Amino acid sequence: MTFEAPIQRLIDELARLPGIxxxxxxxxxxxxxAVEDEDAARLAxxxxxxxxxxxxxxxxxxxxxxxxCSICRDLRRDVALxxxxxxxxxxxxxxxxxxxxxxxxVLGGAISPIEGIGPDQLxxxxxxxxxxxxxVEEVIVATNPTxxxxxxxxxxxxxxxxxxIRVTRLASGLPVGGDLDYADELTLGRALAGRQEL
Ligand SMILES: [Zn+2]
Numbered sequence: 001m002t003f004e005a006p007i008q009r010l011i012d013e014l015a016r017l018p019g020i021x022x023x024x025x026x027x028x029x030x031x032x033x034a035v036e037d038e039d040a041a042r043l044a045x046x047x048x049x050x051x052x053x054x055x056x057x058x059x060x061x062x063x064x065x066x067x068x069c070s071i072c073r074d075l076r077r078d079v080a081l082x083x084x085x086x087x088x089x090x091x092x093x094x095x096x097x098x099x100x101x102x103x104x105x106v107l108g109g110a111i112s113p114i115e116g117i118g119p120d121q122l123x124x125x126x127x128x129x130x131x132x133x134x135x136v137e138e139v140i141v142a143t144n145p146t147x148x149x150x151x152x153x154x155x156x157x158x159x160x161x162x163x164x165i166r167v168t169r170l171a172s173g174l175p176v177g178g179d180l181d182y183a184d185e186l187t188l189g190r191a192l193a194g195r196q197e198l
Contacts, residue, residue: 007030061108061126071104078103079103080136081136082140083102083139084143084156085106086180088106096185099193110144112148127139128160132163137165137166141153142180143180
C-alpha cells in the first residue's frame with residue numbers, strides 16, 4: 001500500500017534510517033503531519049544545521065563545530081595517553097565512565113575482510129603519525145568487543161609495539177558481540193582500569 005506522494009516520500013526517507021522499520025516510518029510520518037508547523041520546522045532546521053555546522057576534528061576525527069574538538073583543545077588532558085575508538089559516538093561512551101583523562105583517535109570503523117575494510121580504509125596512517133608527533137606512550141584500544149574489533153586491536157598492537165608504544169585493550173566484561181555503547185559507565189570504567197597488554 002502506498003500513500004499520497006508527499007507522505008510516501010517522507011516514509012521512504014525515514015525507513016532508510018537505522019533501526020526504523022516500515023511501521024515506525026509510517027507512524028513518524030503521520031505524527032509529523034499532525035504536529036504544529038513550528039515543531040516540524042524545528043526538526044528540519046536541526047537536521048540542516050547539524051549537517052552544516054558539524055565537521056571532523058583535524059587531529060582526532062571526533063565531531064566538532066571548530067577546527068579541533070573540545071577534548072583536543074583541553075590542556076588538562078594527558079597527551080601521552082590515546083584511546084582508539086571505531087566511531088566518534090564511542091567517545092561519549094568512554095567519557096561517561098569518567099575514568100579516562102587522555103585524548104582520542106577515531107578510526108572510522110574496524111578491519112573487516114568480509115566487508116572489504118582493510119587498514120587502508122581506516123585512519124591508521126594518521127594514528128601512527130600522531131603517536132610519533134605527540135609523544136604518545138600508551139594506546140588503549142577501545143574498539144567494539146566483536147571479531148572485527150579484536151582483529152583491529154591485534155593489528156594496532158602489531159604496528160605500534162615495534163615503535164615502543166604500550167598497547168592495551170579494554171578488559172573483558174563488556175557485552176561480547178555488541179557495540180561499545182551497550183556497556184554502562186561502571187562496566188566501562190572497570191574495563192578501562194583493568195585493561196590488558198596486547
Ligand atoms: Zn579532537
